[in-house]
Amino acid sequence: MEYLISSILFLLGLLFGSFYNVVGLRVPQGESVVLPPSHCRSCGHRLGPLDLVPVLSFLLRKGKCHYCQAKVSPLYPLMEGLCGLAFVLVFVKHGWSAETILGLLFVSMLVIVSVSDLAYRLIPDKITLPALALFLILRFWIHPDQPYWMHLLAGVVGFGLFFLLTVLSRGGVGGGDIKLFAVVGLFLGLPLLALAIFLSALLGTLFGLGLMLLRGGGRKTQVPFGPFIAAGSLLAYLAGDSILDWYLRLFF
Ligand SMILES: [Zn+2]
Secondary structure, eight states: OOOHHHHHHHHHHHHHHHHHHHHHHHGGGGGOOOOOOOOTTTTTOEEEGGOOOOTTTHHHHTTTTTTOOHHHHHTEEEEEEEHHHHHHHHHHOOSHHHHHHHHHHHHHHHHHHHHHHHHHOOOOHHHHHHHHHHHHHHHHHHSSSSSSSHHHHHHHHHHHHHHHHHHHHHHSHHHHHHHHHHHHHHHHHHHHHHHHHHHHHHHHHHHHHHHHHOOOOOOOOEEEEEHHHHHHHHHHHHHHHHHHHHHHHHHO
Protein backbone atom coordinates (compact mmCIF):
# COMPACT_ATOMS: atom_id res chain seq x y z
CA MET A 1 0.00 0.00 0.00
CA GLU A 2 2.78 2.38 0.96
CA TYR A 3 4.53 1.63 -2.34
CA LEU A 4 1.37 2.31 -4.29
CA ILE A 5 0.85 5.68 -2.62
CA SER A 6 4.52 6.55 -3.04
CA SER A 7 4.31 5.77 -6.76
CA ILE A 8 1.16 7.84 -7.15
CA LEU A 9 2.75 10.71 -5.23
CA PHE A 10 5.85 10.48 -7.41
CA LEU A 11 3.76 10.79 -10.58
CA LEU A 12 1.75 13.62 -9.05
CA GLY A 13 5.01 15.33 -8.07
CA LEU A 14 6.24 15.08 -11.67
CA LEU A 15 3.00 16.59 -12.99
CA PHE A 16 2.90 19.35 -10.40
CA GLY A 17 6.61 19.97 -10.96
CA SER A 18 5.88 20.52 -14.63
CA PHE A 19 3.16 23.01 -13.71
CA TYR A 20 5.45 24.74 -11.20
CA ASN A 21 8.00 25.26 -14.00
CA VAL A 22 5.30 27.20 -15.82
CA VAL A 23 4.27 29.12 -12.68
CA GLY A 24 7.88 29.98 -11.81
CA LEU A 25 8.55 31.26 -15.32
CA ARG A 26 5.31 33.17 -15.83
CA VAL A 27 4.45 34.75 -12.47
CA PRO A 28 7.48 37.11 -12.38
CA GLN A 29 6.51 38.26 -15.91
CA GLY A 30 2.99 39.02 -14.78
CA GLU A 31 1.59 36.39 -17.15
CA SER A 32 -1.35 34.10 -16.51
CA VAL A 33 -0.36 30.58 -15.47
CA VAL A 34 -3.06 28.94 -17.61
CA LEU A 35 -3.27 31.07 -20.75
CA PRO A 36 -1.81 30.92 -23.31
CA PRO A 37 -1.32 27.13 -23.25
CA SER A 38 2.25 25.82 -22.98
CA HIS A 39 4.39 26.75 -25.95
CA CYS A 40 8.01 26.55 -26.99
CA ARG A 41 9.86 29.58 -25.63
CA SER A 42 11.93 29.75 -28.84
CA CYS A 43 9.51 29.30 -31.72
CA GLY A 44 6.24 29.80 -29.90
CA HIS A 45 4.75 26.56 -31.28
CA ARG A 46 2.02 25.24 -29.05
CA LEU A 47 3.10 22.05 -27.29
CA GLY A 48 1.12 18.86 -27.84
CA PRO A 49 0.38 16.20 -25.25
CA LEU A 50 3.50 14.26 -26.26
CA ASP A 51 5.68 17.31 -25.55
CA LEU A 52 4.25 17.75 -22.09
CA VAL A 53 4.95 14.41 -20.42
CA PRO A 54 7.22 15.27 -17.49
CA VAL A 55 10.85 14.10 -17.87
CA LEU A 56 9.98 11.56 -20.62
CA SER A 57 9.27 14.20 -23.29
CA PHE A 58 12.65 15.73 -22.64
CA LEU A 59 14.38 12.36 -23.03
CA LEU A 60 12.26 11.36 -26.04
CA ARG A 61 12.99 14.64 -27.87
CA LYS A 62 16.65 14.50 -26.78
CA GLY A 63 16.39 17.87 -25.03
CA LYS A 64 15.24 19.75 -28.13
CA CYS A 65 12.04 21.41 -29.25
CA HIS A 66 10.21 19.04 -31.60
CA TYR A 67 9.27 21.91 -33.92
CA CYS A 68 12.29 24.20 -34.11
CA GLN A 69 15.06 22.00 -32.63
CA ALA A 70 15.95 24.72 -30.13
CA LYS A 71 17.61 23.36 -27.01
CA VAL A 72 15.32 22.88 -24.02
CA SER A 73 16.88 23.57 -20.63
CA PRO A 74 17.63 20.40 -18.65
CA LEU A 75 16.37 22.35 -15.65
CA TYR A 76 12.78 21.51 -16.67
CA PRO A 77 13.06 17.73 -16.25
CA LEU A 78 15.40 18.21 -13.29
CA MET A 79 12.82 20.30 -11.41
CA GLU A 80 10.06 17.81 -12.31
CA GLY A 81 12.13 14.87 -11.08
CA LEU A 82 13.13 16.64 -7.87
CA CYS A 83 9.53 17.63 -7.17
CA GLY A 84 8.40 14.01 -7.64
CA LEU A 85 11.16 12.75 -5.37
CA ALA A 86 10.47 15.38 -2.70
CA PHE A 87 6.74 14.55 -2.70
CA VAL A 88 7.58 10.90 -1.98
CA LEU A 89 10.10 11.75 0.74
CA VAL A 90 7.61 14.01 2.52
CA PHE A 91 5.14 11.13 2.61
CA VAL A 92 7.80 8.63 3.73
CA LYS A 93 8.68 10.96 6.60
CA HIS A 94 5.23 12.04 7.76
CA GLY A 95 2.89 9.33 6.44
CA TRP A 96 -0.85 9.88 6.65
CA SER A 97 -0.90 13.16 8.48
CA ALA A 98 -1.82 16.80 8.12
CA GLU A 99 1.91 17.56 8.23
CA THR A 100 2.30 15.74 4.90
CA ILE A 101 -0.11 18.18 3.25
CA LEU A 102 1.88 21.08 4.67
CA GLY A 103 5.11 19.45 3.52
CA LEU A 104 3.79 19.10 -0.04
CA LEU A 105 2.81 22.79 -0.04
CA PHE A 106 6.27 23.72 1.25
CA VAL A 107 7.96 21.67 -1.49
CA SER A 108 5.70 23.31 -4.08
CA MET A 109 6.70 26.80 -2.98
CA LEU A 110 10.40 25.89 -2.96
CA VAL A 111 10.24 24.48 -6.51
CA ILE A 112 8.46 27.56 -7.86
CA VAL A 113 10.83 30.10 -6.28
CA SER A 114 13.84 28.06 -7.44
CA VAL A 115 12.60 28.15 -11.03
CA SER A 116 12.01 31.93 -10.85
CA ASP A 117 15.36 32.59 -9.24
CA LEU A 118 17.21 30.44 -11.79
CA ALA A 119 15.41 32.09 -14.70
CA TYR A 120 15.32 35.74 -13.56
CA ARG A 121 17.42 36.02 -10.37
CA LEU A 122 14.20 36.93 -8.67
CA ILE A 123 12.06 35.40 -5.96
CA PRO A 124 8.55 36.75 -6.59
CA ASP A 125 6.56 38.28 -3.71
CA LYS A 126 3.49 36.88 -5.42
CA ILE A 127 4.67 33.44 -4.26
CA THR A 128 6.41 34.10 -0.93
CA LEU A 129 3.81 36.44 0.57
CA PRO A 130 0.80 34.14 0.01
CA ALA A 131 2.96 31.25 1.29
CA LEU A 132 3.75 33.29 4.41
CA ALA A 133 0.05 33.96 5.01
CA LEU A 134 -0.88 30.33 4.34
CA PHE A 135 1.67 28.85 6.75
CA LEU A 136 0.89 31.50 9.34
CA ILE A 137 -2.65 30.14 9.39
CA LEU A 138 -1.99 26.41 8.89
CA ARG A 139 0.88 26.21 11.40
CA PHE A 140 -1.50 27.56 14.03
CA TRP A 141 -3.28 24.17 13.93
CA ILE A 142 -0.58 21.89 12.62
CA HIS A 143 2.71 22.01 14.55
CA PRO A 144 3.64 18.48 15.60
CA ASP A 145 7.19 19.16 16.80
CA GLN A 146 7.09 22.45 18.68
CA PRO A 147 4.68 25.11 19.91
CA TYR A 148 3.24 27.65 17.46
CA TRP A 149 5.13 30.55 19.00
CA MET A 150 8.44 28.89 18.13
CA HIS A 151 7.39 28.84 14.49
CA LEU A 152 6.48 32.51 14.73
CA LEU A 153 9.75 33.36 16.42
CA ALA A 154 11.70 31.44 13.76
CA GLY A 155 9.89 33.40 11.04
CA VAL A 156 10.90 36.66 12.70
CA VAL A 157 14.47 35.44 13.23
CA GLY A 158 14.75 34.30 9.59
CA PHE A 159 13.52 37.65 8.36
CA GLY A 160 15.52 39.73 10.85
CA LEU A 161 18.80 37.91 10.38
CA PHE A 162 18.82 38.28 6.63
CA PHE A 163 17.47 41.82 6.75
CA LEU A 164 20.42 42.70 8.93
CA LEU A 165 22.79 40.84 6.63
CA THR A 166 21.44 42.78 3.65
CA VAL A 167 21.93 46.09 5.41
CA LEU A 168 25.44 45.16 6.55
CA SER A 169 26.48 43.78 3.16
CA ARG A 170 24.73 46.66 1.36
CA GLY A 171 22.48 44.51 -0.76
CA GLY A 172 24.55 41.32 -0.85
CA VAL A 173 21.43 39.30 -0.15
CA GLY A 174 18.35 39.94 -2.26
CA GLY A 175 15.02 41.14 -0.86
CA GLY A 176 13.42 37.96 -2.14
CA ASP A 177 15.87 35.86 -0.13
CA ILE A 178 14.89 37.70 3.07
CA LYS A 179 11.19 36.97 2.60
CA LEU A 180 11.94 33.39 1.63
CA PHE A 181 13.87 32.89 4.87
CA ALA A 182 10.89 34.33 6.77
CA VAL A 183 8.67 31.64 5.22
CA VAL A 184 11.27 28.92 5.80
CA GLY A 185 11.63 29.95 9.45
CA LEU A 186 7.90 30.07 10.00
CA PHE A 187 7.49 26.67 8.43
CA LEU A 188 10.45 24.83 9.98
CA GLY A 189 10.56 26.37 13.44
CA LEU A 190 13.66 27.26 15.37
CA PRO A 191 16.21 24.46 15.53
CA LEU A 192 15.63 23.45 11.92
CA LEU A 193 15.85 27.05 10.65
CA ALA A 194 19.40 27.25 11.98
CA LEU A 195 20.24 24.02 10.18
CA ALA A 196 18.54 25.22 6.98
CA ILE A 197 20.62 28.42 7.00
CA PHE A 198 23.80 26.46 7.58
CA LEU A 199 23.04 23.92 4.83
CA SER A 200 21.99 26.62 2.33
CA ALA A 201 25.21 28.53 2.89
CA LEU A 202 27.27 25.33 2.72
CA LEU A 203 25.66 24.14 -0.53
CA GLY A 204 25.92 27.60 -2.10
CA THR A 205 29.58 27.92 -1.13
CA LEU A 206 30.48 24.44 -2.37
CA PHE A 207 28.70 25.09 -5.65
CA GLY A 208 30.40 28.49 -6.04
CA LEU A 209 33.82 26.96 -5.37
CA GLY A 210 33.15 24.14 -7.82
CA LEU A 211 32.11 26.64 -10.46
CA MET A 212 35.23 28.72 -9.89
CA LEU A 213 37.43 25.65 -10.23
CA LEU A 214 35.62 24.50 -13.37
CA ARG A 215 35.44 27.83 -15.13
CA GLY A 216 38.45 29.43 -13.54
CA GLY A 217 36.18 32.46 -13.22
CA GLY A 218 36.78 35.18 -10.68
CA ARG A 219 34.24 36.68 -8.35
CA LYS A 220 32.03 37.83 -11.18
CA THR A 221 29.99 34.66 -11.53
CA GLN A 222 26.69 35.47 -9.87
CA VAL A 223 24.83 32.44 -8.63
CA PRO A 224 21.22 32.81 -7.52
CA PHE A 225 20.92 31.87 -3.85
CA GLY A 226 17.25 30.81 -3.96
CA PRO A 227 17.78 27.23 -5.17
CA PHE A 228 20.33 26.68 -2.40
CA ILE A 229 17.94 28.05 0.22
CA ALA A 230 15.36 25.64 -1.20
CA ALA A 231 17.74 22.67 -1.15
CA GLY A 232 19.06 23.48 2.34
CA SER A 233 15.57 23.98 3.74
CA LEU A 234 14.25 20.78 2.22
CA LEU A 235 17.22 18.83 3.52
CA ALA A 236 16.69 20.31 6.98
CA TYR A 237 12.98 19.47 6.83
CA LEU A 238 13.41 15.88 5.65
CA ALA A 239 16.63 14.83 7.36
CA GLY A 240 17.18 17.54 9.97
CA ASP A 241 16.57 15.31 12.98
CA SER A 242 19.07 12.71 11.76
CA ILE A 243 21.64 15.36 10.85
CA LEU A 244 21.35 17.07 14.27
CA ASP A 245 21.54 13.69 16.04
CA TRP A 246 24.64 12.72 14.13
CA TYR A 247 26.24 16.12 14.73
CA LEU A 248 25.55 16.08 18.47
CA ARG A 249 26.90 12.55 18.81
CA LEU A 250 30.02 13.65 17.00
CA PHE A 251 30.85 16.28 19.58
CA PHE A 252 29.22 15.29 22.83
ZN1 LIG B 1 10.42 25.50 -30.68
